[in-house]
Amino acid sequence: MTHTPSDSDPPVFDQTFQDQLFELLRWRRDVRHFRPDPIAPSDLNRLLEAAMLAPSVGLSQPWRYVQVQDPKRRRAIREIFKQCNREALAAYHGEQARLYASLKLAGLEDAPVHYAVYCDVSTDQGHGLGSQTMPETLQYSVVASIQNLWLAARALGIGVGWVSILDPQAVLAALDLPATWELTAYLCVGYPIEAHLDPELERRKWEARADPGSMLLIR
Ligand SMILES: Cc1cc2nc3c(=O)[nH]c(=O)nc-3n(C[C@H](O)[C@H](O)[C@H](O)COP(=O)(O)O)c2cc1C
Incomplete structure (x- = not known):
């Protein structure tokens, strides 16, 4: 659907679009097996544009997207993942431990694009509307933004994998970011090997x- 936005002429989402939207929701996957092919900068910009269109408490827009490119920093993130994953594995026993150890729980080696997604909990934007009562809504807003990016990526044939087996303080230090930023997600982005x-x-x-x-x- 091509449409130039204007307040006086809102789009009508027809049956075909509605059906395709639900197909998109059904086909969105967490992806951990990526082709190494690069993603065009214009497509990455589309993903970030989608992320920035998300709802946020009080219009605070607390999301901060950090594209991690430096090989040394990427290596540090992989090491943090390995350490945290060893610790996570120790919580399982027997057959479940064997299955856990066999799962691929990140695509950090092959994904061409990495985003560390943060919540700036010190932001003044939004003047605390909603978040002074429920501070966690700042983080919820960042999650909403990630979901927008995830769906937009699927529409462009791009896969996203969410990695949470990471020590947030260690990631903050590895990326040299402000102490008031809280890690929401570490995203691996690239073309999936399979759908x-x-x-x-x-x-x-x-x-x-x-x-x-x-x-x-x-109720
Ligand atoms: C908040 C959040 C954190 C996640 N962290 C991880 C993770 O560390 N490793 C992993 O393999 N998958 C992770 N996932 C992906 C989920 O395992 C995945 O979404 C779930 O199995 C459902 O699969 P689907 O997204 O393909 O529908 C995460 C998903 C969410 C929403």
């Missing part, structure tokens, strides 16, 4: 998706 309708963790029998009905309540 799937089901999560990798479901295919690998780590976990199964629950019945959506079990998550809906009426």
Whole structure:
């Protein structure tokens, strides 16, 4: 759909678009197997544009996207991941430990683009509206922005993998960033090797998706 935005002429999202939107939601995956091919800067800009369109508490826009390019810093992140993953593995036993150890839980080696995504919890933007009552809504806003980027990436055929097996303080130091920034996500971005309708963790029998009905309540 091509459309030049204007307040007086809002777009109509027709049935075809609605169906495609749901296809996009179904086909979004957390990706951990990437082709090394670079991503065009114009496509990366589109992803960041999508990220910046997200809702945020009080219009605070607390997200900060740090593109990690320096090979030394990337090596440091890989080491932090390895250490944290060893510690995480120690919490499992028996067959579950064997399965955990066999999972690929990051694509840090092959993904051509890395973003460390932060929440600036010291921002004055938004004047505390909403976040003075619920400070965690600043982090929720960053998550909303990541989700926008994740979906926009899928629309462009680009995969995103969210890595959280990282010590946030160690990552902050490795990237030399302000102490008031809290790590929300470390994202690996690149073209996926495969497309799937089901999560990798479901295919690998780590976990199964629950019945959506079990998550809906009426009071
Ligand atoms: C907040 C968050 C943190 C995540 N951290 C990791 C991670 O550290 N390693 C990993 O392999 N997957 C991670 N994932 C991906 C999930 O495992 C994945 O989203 C889930 O299995 C469902 O798969 P799908 O995204 O393909 O639907 C994370 C996802 C979210 C939302």
